[in-house]
Amino acid sequence: MSALIHALFARGLFSTATVPTAAIVGALAAVSASAAGVFTVMRGQSFAGHALGDMSAAGGSAAFLVGVSPLAGFIGIGAVTAGAISAFASRGRRARDVSTGIVLGAGLGLAGLLLYLDTTRSSTTGAAVSVMFGSMFAVASSTLPAVAAATGFVLVCVAALYRPLLLSSASGELAAVQGVRVKLAEAGFLGVLVVAVALSALTVGAVLATALLIGPAATAVRVARRPGLAIVVAAAIGIGSTWVAIVLAYDSYYWSSSHAAWPVSFFVVGVIFVTYVAVEILSSVRSRRAKYRRARSVRSTR
Amino acid sequence: MSLNGCDPQVTLGRTAVLEVTDLTVVLGGRVVLDNVTFDLARGSVAGLIGPNGAGKTTLLKAILGFVTAQSGSLKRSAADGRAVAKVGYVPQKIDLDPDMPLRARDLVGLGLDGSRLGFPLPSRKRRTRIDEALEAVGAAQFADKRVGRLSGGEQQRVLIAHAVIRQPDLLLLDEPLANLDLRSEREVVDLVASLARDSGIASLVSTHDVNPLVGAMDKVVYLAAGKSASGRVDEVVTTEVLSALYGHQVDVLRVHGRVVVSAAPGPPPPHVDPVAKHLAEQVPR
Numbered sequence: 001m002s003a004l005i006h007a008l009f010a011r012g013l014f015s016t017a018t019v020p021t022a023a024i025v026g027a028l029a030a031v032s033a034s035a036a037g038v039f040t041v042m043r044g045q046s047f048a049g050h051a052l053g054d055m056s057a058a059g060g061s062a063a064f065l066v067g068v069s070p071l072a073g074f075i076g077i078g079a080v081t082a083g084a085i086s087a088f089a090s091r092g093r094r095a096r097d098v099s100t101g102i103v104l105g106a107g108l109g110l111a112g113l114l115l116y117l118d119t120t121r122s123s124t125t126g127a128a129v130s131v132m133f134g135s136m137f138a139v140a141s142s143t144l145p146a147v148a149a150a151t152g153f154v155l156v157c158v159a160a161l162y163r164p165l166l167l168s169s170a171s172g173e174l175a176a177v178q179g180v181r182v183k184l185a186e187a188g189f190l191g192v193l194v195v196a197v198a199l200s201a202l203t204v205g206a207v208l209a210t211a212l213l214i215g216p217a218a219t220a221v222r223v224a225r226r227p228g229l230a231i232v233v234a235a236a237i238g239i240g241s242t243w244v245a246i247v248l249a250y251d252s253y254y255w256s257s258s259h260a261a262w263p264v265s266f267f268v269v270g271v272i273f274v275t276y277v278a279v280e281i282l283s284s285v286r287s288r289r290a291k292y293r294r295a296r297s298v299r300s301t302r
Numbered sequence: 303m304s305l306n307g308c309d310p311q312v313t314l315g316r317t318a319v320l321e322v323t324d325l326t327v328v329l330g331g332r333v334v335l336d337n338v339t340f341d342l343a344r345g346s347v348a349g350l351i352g353p354n355g356a357g358k359t360t361l362l363k364a365i366l367g368f369v370t371a372q373s374g375s376l377k378r379s380a381a382d383g384r385a386v387a388k389v390g391y392v393p394q395k396i397d398l399d400p401d402m403p404l405r406a407r408d409l410v411g412l413g414l415d416g417s418r419l420g421f422p423l424p425s426r427k428r429r430t431r432i433d434e435a436l437e438a439v440g441a442a443q444f445a446d447k448r449v450g451r452l453s454g455g456e457q458q459r460v461l462i463a464h465a466v467i468r469q470p471d472l473l474l475l476d477e478p479l480a481n482l483d484l485r486s487e488r489e490v491v492d493l494v495a496s497l498a499r500d501s502g503i504a505s506l507v508s509t510h511d512v513n514p515l516v517g518a519m520d521k522v523v524y525l526a527a528g529k530s531a532s533g534r535v536d537e538v539v540t541t542e543v544l545s546a547l548y549g550h551q552v553d554v555l556r557v558h559g560r561v562v563v564s565a566a567p568g569p570p571p572p573h574v575d576p577v578a579k580h581l582a583e584q585v586p587r
Binding site: 038161162169170171176177178179220221222224225226228230 | 401405417447
């Protein structure tokens, strides 16, 4: 029995100081990402979410350069990006995508410069990797209160905006007829998205932030028929993925004789992807079976 | 269908839910609605008919208050004459991903309280009202299915339930029959007629095709190039008026109490508008 436990959970997992911090940050980021992610998927704003994630590379590298918390850098650049996207997007989804693309291009260029400055000035090569691909184990425990506050912000906003957001996601026209101030709801959601993406970037890095935002949400909407339930399912998948990833990353230290643990972000994204594919296969098998059964029952009644 | 044999003027004057008088709307320098005048009695069904670009959507938006009129007046009065009439709106369709986690009953619930903040607290009263609205439009059997996976006709019913759950005095339907098969078309028309008859909800149904509404509507409001003509079906659905409207010979035949609208055979005139062409293709016999 203890051999099995040791096979699953490598020695020292529960006594390592960075593990609880990583587990808490991972769970909080997953919950925020799900609450924002389900609406992102419903509203077809995955590209904006992705752009915010990529842009946070600039924020993270700027934070690294001036020596402030990366979370502050992520949220700061996110707010600037969201403002720029909204300012350039005149109307309609296409205009929004174009302005997102333009802002994203400029931001990645800026990120390139800042990362270059990071590596030349501080002469560490780690900055680029940690900003782009992150590591839950690298999150300082002093960041926890800020992470908790950011999560609280996301949850309170999503709960407050729940119905107007849902209605305007289904149809802006219907929402306007009901007296929803659609533009205001949209702006509020963009604020939520900025903070949720910043938390994801802190957890899995700027480049992989989209995976945590979109992956569990996209899986959940396949399974759950109601919006509230979809958020809960996405959160469960997100928390599960980050925790399983922590265990696997810790285990991976012992996988090769060189004792080089694989990056935890790889495992987070890997578990999310595998879950998505598994659900996709299961639901297509199920719908094919249902079709077959229907066809058979039609034949038998003839 | 006449208005119960009463003098229309007297009937409308007393119970009109909507009075549009000399409404003129100018958008981007173009006169979209030009002195449009008509009224709509409580519990009646009116067809808003005209070719594409005639201003149907603009008129609906003006009634909803999303478009400001240059001149003229628009009065919405509730049944008791005190308050402003509540208006429900049914869009042509909503573009929902089949995977969007939103059941028919969720969308209908949002019709009740979609603009409020916070989660909808589950209550028996709310559930009952949603069930009743779904029942009223015949959507109970797919209440728990995702809206994005319903057929066009089913979605239309759910959208109507979404609009009527707050018991409006006036229901605006924007091209509800577009993209529906014949059977769904019939069902939606019957539903609108029964809402008018049983719940006293007046409806203004925009469509470019007269046929499905003939027999179900009490009144026609015609729009062509921003100008309007309104009246009873037998006054306005005539060869003269339709031909003038479409700028193309259109014959109105009455067969077994039904009105058959038929485009004249032969090549279409050079400046035929898309609707006249559509009509010509649709009514070959």
